[in-house]
Amino acid sequence: MGRPATGHTPLRTCRVCRTQSPKHELERWVAVSETETRLDPTYQLPGRGWYTCKQADCSRQAIKVISGQARGLRARRQKQAQATA
Numbered sequence: 001m002g003r004p005a006t007g008h009t010p011l012r013t014c015r016v017c018r019t020q021s022p023k024h025e026l027e028r029w030v031a032v033s034e035t036e037t038r039l040d041p042t043y044q045l046p047g048r049g050w051y052t053c054k055q056a057d058c059s060r061q062a063i064k065v066i067s068g069q070a071r072g073l074r075a076r077r078q079k080q081a082q083a084t085a
């Protein structure tokens with residue numbers, strides 16, 4: 001009785017606390033451009049996505065963590081560009 005409902009539910013990892021949860025229990029964030037990160041309530045926006053759980057702490061840190069990662073990618077690209085210039 002009470003089989004876990006996680007059988008074929010895809011799990012995603014919260015980017016902030018690293019807890020795994022079924023996709024639809026998480027919020028999806030998408031980097032729509034190199035400078036803009038947006039909440040994706042439809043889970044369908046194209047682009048690089050990140051998931052966070054709905055704990056207040058994680059929601060609060062989501063933008064910071066995610067935009068930091070987007071910045072990291074951009075900085076690395078700039079560094080490469082400078083190295084070859």
Ligand SMILES: [Zn+2]
Nearest residue numbers: 014017053058
């Ligand atoms: Zn979390």
